[in-house]
Amino acid sequence: MATQLNLSEPSDSDQSSASDQSVSSRSSSRVAEKKKGKSEAEEPFVLSIKYFSKVEAGTPVHGNDEVERHLVLVEKVAYSKGLPPEAISVMLEFAMSLRMGTVLCARVLRCLIPATVVPQEAVVRAVVWLGVGKIPMSTQVLFIKWVLTMFDMIDGKDQLRAIYGFIFSFVTEENLCPFICHLLYLLTRKESVRVFRVRKLLELQSKLGRQPFLMHLLSLYKVLCPELVTLSIPSRMRVCSWVRNHNSTWKSTLIGVQKRNGSQAASSIGLAFTIKDKASSRKRKHTHLQLPALSSVVNKQPQSEPSSSRKLVPLVQLHSFAQLLENMHHIELPAQMGSLLGSSLALQYLDFVQDESALLRLNFWLGYALYEEFLFCGDGGGFQNSDEALQFLNKLLSTENFLQGGFTSSEAFLYKFLTVWDGSLLRPQILALLSNIPVVPSSQIGRLLFEPLMQLFFTSSVFFKCGLVECLNSMLLKWLTWHSVYALEDDLDISLKSYTSINMTLSGFKDSVMDLVHFVGQLASVGLQLEGCHSLLLSFTLDFYETVCDMFLKYGLPLVVMPPPGVFYPTLFATDPISVDRLAYIMYRYKVNLASAKSQEKLTEAFHISSQTFHEFNHYVVVMVNSLWNSRMFKPDMDLKLSEELLLKSSVPQHWTSFDLIHHPAFMSYAIDFHQKCWPERKDMDLSSIKDSKPWIWYLEYLFTQGYDGFKLFFQSNISQKSPADDEQDESLS
């Protein structure tokens, strides 16, 4: 239904922007309609709207049954449940363009009862039709009255404010003047008060006498710009005398429609997360998530100005990056820093200036919003408006991504929030925020991060576990990137002598990274055990170790941390070949990193990688080669020790071969496939025959062609190309 309506809208120059604006309301009205089920009235209604959008100018009205039928239908829908925004646009355009003369115009206006909102652009277009001057005065008055009645339901006021001058020009129409004044009163902002307008109003006043509508508009002008209006205005004015409900039938119908539509209308308005008008935001209880409007500083300090003779340009007045560049050095920050979050231009500027106060203001606001929403919410109202919270966090995240860093206040908030989080509320957003946390010193990282995360990890589903490991991986990546960027810069401007001090502070960074890697190692070990080596969790864990194994070469951090046995063995014995292959790749990267570190260590002695790490690495390599290649599983030198008795009891024949590349559960199917391809005529399968030197080489080639590059790299670097019998191992690293 929505798409049909969309098609039926009249083609207009600013159609695209209009459809953008009403997307949210349109989709929500669609949902509302779906809920009600397909009533028969729907399809004909769409056809009627289509009729009014297509009908040609000059079509006769009298005796035209078709238009009567369609109009009756539209009226029926309008008075029962209100018209959707698109229908309002179409009908208003139809009426104001006088396509079928003036007779229908008033009738259509009377039935324009919005179901949700009135699209602003429709109103703007209708106001433009007023200027054409063919509409009878009574109908013009009716239209302005309609705008006034529906004013609160217009989905935006910015475009209307943009044509303030155009609307103002109608004050000279004697009949329209009171209503135009009222409309202007609702639209007036400080910037719309101009000398010529004041003059015009005063001129009118001298002509018409002290009319209340003129007085009120003037008094508002005076409040906003006291220097422009010298007129004395009586302090006691009753506004009600001129602002009666202009049309009470509209009002009552509207109330009825809104009641019938119930909360649907309200929620669809609530969805739109924009900088709302003050009037609407004041009604809301939870206003702390709303971004303040981007506005310039009202309260300028006169005494501080003279020194800087340059004129400051408020950010509000800049609309393009070019303008920003032009005025880069005399930009005035907005009155409320929170408003920056909504504007990418402002963020660009923020990224450029290093104004501590500005950032602190932004942080205060941001922290306040986060605390109020998630920590101080009390028992009532808690996370009811999670839609808004979601939008807010998404906005915050996109800002942090834009600035490539987290905010102090969101960091501080997270430390508190983690202790009360249930692990499911807004999980993707919270985890994403968490991954933006900058390096935490080793002394604090346990209390602030690991303790709450551990509790959450062990009490949550496997999906949370995966999410958390992924989050910690991206956190580590960000830390490492940060390190590599800054380490590079240091090389540029720091003399050799100061290296010692860098080493000292570097060690703090290394400690934190080490803590993080160990922590994930622990989580993964226990998590894999708890979840029965869930392959998804294993995959995220391997992602993490793919980052860890390359820390030295990719990010220049002289630190190598091996995975714990709790990660290594479940991966080695995993039932999916991809995990085993990734392990081989990771071990290969470890080797490359370690070798490179060792050669550098000899040259500079700037750092030292402990022999324990080499030992662990060599041990893992030996285990891998022995089990996968040499078929020497369960030999006494391995970590896994099973008593001979138990192995006999299991009655697995040749148990020592059970985890080689042929009998490994992950590769068995490949071995069988290979066997069939190699000896298609053989009836009884003898997988051990692959072990012979020639088929073995072929088998490996076959595996490599299946995309197991990890193995290829691992074996090429660790085993000289010989038969499996000569257990050759590269132990050059020991």
Added chain:
Amino acid sequence: MICVLFSSAARTPTNSVVVERRSKSSKSYRQSYRSCVGAASRLCFTPGFTARRLNASRRAPKSHNVTDKVNPQQLALLMKTEWQLSYVTPLYQFRHTQLKSYSRQLSAFIAAEKQQGLAVEVEGAQSSFRVSISVVQGMVEADDDAETVLIQIHSKLLFAKKDEPQRPVWSGWLTCINGNPDYLRSLPEDFTCLPLFCSSGGEGLTAVVKSWFQQTFDCCFGTLEINHTSLQWLAALWTNCHAESSIQHLKMIWTLPVAPPLQVTYTVDPHDAWQLWSSVRKDPREESKGGEEAEEENSIDIEEVMEFMQGLKGHFYRHFRLDLSAGSLKQVTTALGSAKYSGKIKISNSRYMITTFTLLTECALLKMPL
């Protein structure tokens, strides 16, 4: 002089400096929003790292004559009114020297807001507001505290006679009494920390005043409730004054989570309360043996407060077989003042005002997001 002893929990941690790199491009902006730790932060008082808690020990209220320091007329304005509390984040570029100009701006702002509202809401409005913002001289304790600021709004009622003078319709004040010096010093100069906002008057005007402050000084207002622990503190601190100034009664309102909800009003005879309090007080001499300064001997510990409350609860249990520990304290009233969980406070005796507001300032600072 009353000063607060800071327990170790409230101290700023010695942040170990992480990866401090001296590089041309890693400048302060990164420092302040990239990290709240170590090298990165000037604001060393970061909530994440300090488990900020209410002080576990505070100075016993001395009979303290605020009237010596504060103009009695101004003081009278702060007394006998029930204030609704809010916390306020630090004000940006607030100048105590510009109050006249602020008054003008605020009255214009209120007029604008009111008039804009009128077109829609119409009836029952007041017109022409006169705002005066002034400093309450002397309403400070520590050197780091910013001077208290009082805001008064006068107006003529709509149906008032012509010659009738304008009447105060709203008042409020921003204060900081004995604010944590570590926190206050960690703020850059542009910021003025007046964390406690007390307001009394129509909600509409409160909202307008708050929104003017928000727009002008880029601050945020949040509700400040006086929690269970703070109410217990107040009960103890006020009882402690009984010897010098009668509290007349100690009235507490408890709510118990049963169905239907049960509210218990528990009023204690002042002498009984005082006796119980004296019995739980540690011997001050014993404490001063440790060679502490003489001034410190009169501090009150949270343990004493808890013991006092335990005594009151025990007494109640013996009579009514109802354990108040299961419920929570919602209101405390004595002749010195009253405090409600919802964040309403009324001071009836100026002599102990400073102690009460020291506690409330602390509560407000605990709510600060940074």
